[in-house]
Amino acid sequence: MSEWIDFSIYAFQIVLIFVLLFPQSVHFTLPAIVDRDPAWPAAHPQVMQSLARSRWFVNTCYAWAVLSVGALLALRLGVDVPVFSAPRQAPEWEVLRAWHGALMVIGALGYFACFCVWLRWLRVNVPLAAERRASLTPRGAGDHVPRWWRVATELLTVGHLGAWLAAPAFGFGGDADYWRRFAFIAAGTALLAVMSWLWPQRRQGYADRLFGDAFRRVELRVFYIMRLAPLTTGAVVLGEAILGLDLARAAHLLLALIICGLALAFTRLRPVEPGAGAPTGYRPFAPDRRSAA
Amino acid sequence: MEITVLLSSPEPVYEQIVRQVQDAVASGELAPGAPLPTVRQLAGDLQLNRNTVARAYKQLEDRGVILTAGRKGTFVRDNASSEVERIKASRAERSVRHVVAALLGAGLSRAEIETLFRDALRVALPKETTP
Numbered sequence: 001m002s003e004w005i006d007f008s009i010y011a012f013q014i015v016l017i018f019v020l021l022f023p024q025s026v027h028f029t030l031p032a033i034v035d036r037d038p039a040w041p042a043a044h045p046q047v048m049q050s051l052a053r054s055r056w057f058v059n060t061c062y063a064w065a066v067l068s069v070g071a072l073l074a075l076r077l078g079v080d081v082p083v084f085s086a087p088r089q090a091p092e093w094e095v096l097r098a099w100h101g102a103l104m105v106i107g108a109l110g111y112f113a114c115f116c117v118w119l120r121w122l123r124v125n126v127p128l129a130a131e132r133r134a135s136l137t138p139r140g141a142g143d144h145v146p147r148w149w150r151v152a153t154e155l156l157t158v159g160h161l162g163a164w165l166a167a168p169a170f171g172f173g174g175d176a177d178y179w180r181r182f183a184f185i186a187a188g189t190a191l192l193a194v195m196s197w198l199w200p201q202r203r204q205g206y207a208d209r210l211f212g213d214a215f216r217r218v219e220l221r222v223f224y225i226m227r228l229a230p231l232t233t234g235a236v237v238l239g240e241a242i243l244g245l246d247l248a249r250a251a252h253l254l255l256a257l258i259i260c261g262l263a264l265a266f267t268r269l270r271p272v273e274p275g276a277g278a279p280t281g282y283r284p285f286a287p288d289r290r291s292a293a
Numbered sequence: 294m295e296i297t298v299l300l301s302s303p304e305p306v307y308e309q310i311v312r313q314v315q316d317a318v319a320s321g322e323l324a325p326g327a328p329l330p331t332v333r334q335l336a337g338d339l340q341l342n343r344n345t346v347a348r349a350y351k352q353l354e355d356r357g358v359i360l361t362a363g364r365k366g367t368f369v370r371d372n373a374s375s376e377v378e379r380i381k382a383s384r385a386e387r388s389v390r391h392v393v394a395a396l397l398g399a400g401l402s403r404a405e406i407e408t409l410f411r412d413a414l415r416v417a418l419p420k421e422t423t424p
Contacts, residue, residue, distance in 0.1 A: 131297060
């Protein structure tokens with residue numbers, strides 16, 4: 001398989017996340033403030049203007065995308081850059097994968113850090129309004145994820161962990177490294193299971209008001225798809241141990257494509273009509289084809 | 294069905310929740326057996342401390358309006374509507390007694406108090422015939 005396929009998938013993912021998805025966060029600045037106190041923007045016009053003018057976050061996202069794709073392209077073309085020279089003994093697809101992973105993780109951590117700084121600014125500067133509203137309708141995963149999907153996920157999860165526990169009895173694995181991997185996969189599975197249970201109870205925010213039920217539906221379904229990630233990893237490791245197959249490369253490319261699909265699901269959200277409560281200044285991710293038609 | 298709490302109100306927040314749930318039950322917006330959100334969900338949505346919502350739920354449970362069934366969740370009791378009516382009637386009776394005692398304390402006679410109540414009813418319910 002040509003390494004250009006690996007490069008294309010990784011580059012597509014980087015562009016999708018750092019050019020299309022993350023920079024859209026700035027459009028939620030005003031809704032996030034309005035969500036805490038609707039009267040705050042009108043009372044602080046200068047702060048709002050400076051927030052609207054600020055471009056450093058978007059430019060940083062674009063710069064990271066250019067740097068990341070450029071680094072992967074340089075690797076693919078075999079450009080002699082000192083920082084790439086160390087792991088060159090490994091196959092090229094592994095080097096590409098390692099660099100792509102590192103660049104994505106650094107970018108995601110940077111985004112998370114910016115998000116934390118923004119939340120802190122919001123909490124310090126925009127006090128919560130005295131009037132609060134809430135629905136008396138309980139929420140659950142069942143509202144947006146069909147029962148068959150939830151049952152299938154739980155069965156697959158139990159079956160997968162059971163296979164890991166049973167494999168040593170048939171002479172596969174069982175050494176310290178095997179159990180270390182199992183502990184890692186089991187911890188990931190448990191974490192995602194708990195989050196998918198708690199997530200429906202997340203408070204209604206500005207995104208829910210803008211996008212309506214579609215936001216929570218996409219969010220929950222993404223969570224349930226993400227629950228398959230530890231299963232896929234585990235199945236690949238078990239497949240390699242039992243069948244002697246080398247699935248690592250295909251699995252990583254598949255995972256990258258799945259992440260692209262999940263990111264695209266968020267970029268397709270549109271404000272609900274009519275009167276979605278979208279404050280002035282909000283721009284959707286892309287022109288709404290329905291309203292354009 | 295939505296509830297609204299006002300932190301600047303002199304009425305404690307947990308009592309605002311209790312009152313609005315009771316009103317929803319009395320008006321039929323919350324039917325018997327209807328599920329209620331978890332304490333975590335409601336506290337999160339209202340951005341309140343969980344203890345505040347838990348206190349409101351405890352009071353509603355003590356008054357026989359809701360029923361907490363362990364992990365199944367919290368539901369409106371089957372006879373919640375009559376319980377709410379009883380609570381409202383008892384609260385109204387207490388309020389009226391309090392007003393009457395205050396008026397008697399101010400030196401008004403029985404006839405004057407009756408006239409005051411009749412006039413107040415006539416203003417509040419202009420279309421109904423009052424004795």
